[in-house]
Amino acid sequence: MNETDSIDQPEIKRRPWWQRVPLTLQIVIALILAIAVGIALGGGNPSSANEALIKNLAIPAELVLKALRALAPPLILVAVLHTFMTANIPGTAGRRLAVLLFTNTTVAILIGLLVANVLHPGTWGRLTVPGGTTTSAEQKFDPWGLIQDAVPKAILEPLVNNNVIQLIVIALSFGIVLRAIKSEMVAQGKNSYQPIEDVISILFEAVIRILNWVIALVPLAVFGIVASTVAKEGFEPFISLAAFIVAVLIALALQACYYLTRVNFGSWVKPLNFLRGGSDAFLMAFSTSSSGATMPVTFEVLQEKIGLRESSAALGSLVGANFNNDGTALYEAMSALFISQVLGQHLNIGQQFLVILTSIFASVGAANIPNAGLVTMTLVFTSVGLPTQYIAVLVTVDWFLDRCRTAINVMGDMTVSALLDGKKPHSQGKF
Numbered sequence: 321m322n323e324t325d326s327i328d329q330p331e332i333k334r335r336p337w338w339q340r341v342p343l344t345l346q347i348v349i350a351l352i353l354a355i356a357v358g359i360a361l362g363g364g365n366p367s368s369a370n371e372a373l374i375k376n377l378a379i380p381a382e383l384v385l386k387a388l389r390a391l392a393p394p395l396i397l398v399a400v401l402h403t404f405m406t407a408n409i410p411g412t413a414g415r416r417l418a419v420l421l422f423t424n425t426t427v428a429i430l431i432g433l434l435v436a437n438v439l440h441p442g443t444w445g446r447l448t449v450p451g452g453t454t455t456s457a458e459q460k461f462d463p464w465g466l467i468q469d470a471v472p473k474a475i476l477e478p479l480v481n482n483n484v485i486q487l488i489v490i491a492l493s494f495g496i497v498l499r500a501i502k503s504e505m506v507a508q509g510k511n512s513y514q515p516i517e518d519v520i521s522i523l524f525e526a527v528i529r530i531l532n533w534v535i536a537l538v539p540l541a542v543f544g545i546v547a548s549t550v551a552k553e554g555f556e557p558f559i560s561l562a563a564f565i566v567a568v569l570i571a572l573a574l575q576a577c578y579y580l581t582r583v584n585f586g587s588w589v590k591p592l593n594f595l596r597g598g599s600d601a602f603l604m605a606f607s608t609s610s611s612g613a614t615m616p617v618t619f620e621v622l623q624e625k626i627g628l629r630e631s632s633a634a635l636g637s638l639v640g641a642n643f644n645n646d647g648t649a650l651y652e653a654m655s656a657l658f659i660s661q662v663l664g665q666h667l668n669i670g671q672q673f674l675v676i677l678t679s680i681f682a683s684v685g686a687a688n689i690p691n692a693g694l695v696t697m698t699l700v701f702t703s704v705g706l707p708t709q710y711i712a713v714l715v716t717v718d719w720f721l722d723r724c725r726t727a728i729n730v731m732g733d734m735t736v737s738a739l740l741d742g743k744k745p746h747s748q749g750k751f
């Protein structure tokens with residue numbers, strides 16, 4: 321145990337018992353209780369006396385979603401700025417790293433959209449959401465209008481209006497410029513950039529803490545939405561969710577096959593050794609559902625068990641992990657298409673391109689955000705006019721899919737490291 325652990329341990333013991341229960345277990349308990357309450361309130365045939373109570377059960381989910389919608393724009397803004405200011409981005413290798421990250425994320429989103437378009441999981445069952453959600457009319461894709469709308473009239477306008485494209489443009493513009501200024505000052509031996517970096521770090525930490533308060537309410541939201549749905553509709557609405565889980569798992573498996581293909585033809589590492597050597601990192605990612613917490617393990621297995629050079633391992637697992645969230649981007653794209661199918665809408669090619677664009681840039685800097693998929697999903701839904709109320713329904717299965725896509729995120733980081741290491745082996749590794 322190190323010094324930090326010895327300091328933090330008493331604080332953990334002083335926390336209330338319910339805060340020491342893992343979030344995943346809290347959600348599972350909430351699901352079990354919600355099903356029992358839903359059956360008790362009618363199980364699909366509710367009495368008129370229970371209608372008011374059933375309607376009120378959905379209120380916690382509505383409040384959580386409102387909080388997520390409010391937090392998403394400032395969180396993404398400061399997360400992108402924080403990533404650009406704090407990440408150790410190299411020069412020439414950094415450009416190749418950027419190309420690999422962009423390619424992998426784009427392929428992941430395309431795979432997700434392909435699977436969702438082929439399987440149509442949203443049509444496998446009826447799915448409703450409490451509150452009488454109204455759906456927006458199908459939008460026509462206007463590329464020139466999109467370009468014109470990308471530039472806001474005022475700097476703070478995207479934060480107020482939750483305009484996704486404008487928010488991304490501002491975040492990336494300031495992030496790139498601040499990074500360039502920092503690099504110039506570092507080269508000149510100056511540290512005038514430090515106060516700005518400190519302010520961004522403090523703002524990022526502050527928003528993350530508020531987000532943690534909201535995430536703590538997720539089990540309550542899951543209880544309310546499931547109990548309300550079971551009471552009113554029975555179990556039929558969850559058929560489409562089961563189809564969605566299957567579709568996401570298929571898409572993630574295809575993304576994993578893509579990684580192994582890239583490793584086989586783009587590096588000296590054998591795919592079987594890649595899987596065997598990275599098993600510790602994959603299990604860590606699945607158990608913690610955090611690619612950030614898995615970083616040290618990923619870095620270690622890349623060197624010790626797979627045998628990559630330290631520089632290559634660091635670029636993929638430490639630097640790339642701040643930008644690379646392939647599994648999360650895939651999940652967001654599939655969620656948008658799934659909900660559009662549930663609503664009987666059709667996202668045309670232009671709108672699906674907008675989903676791709678939004679998912680790519682919304683995933684930048686999302687590695688350090690707890691439950692990033694739920695937060696950035698609000699931006700993706702908003703970009704194509706989908707009601708964010710349906711995210712509450714997806715929360716019921718997100719606790720499991722979050723772990724699966726985190727493992728894919730880590731696998732993507734390891735793939736990038738293997739590709740950067742080249743086709744000439746450095747060591748034999750340890751297996």
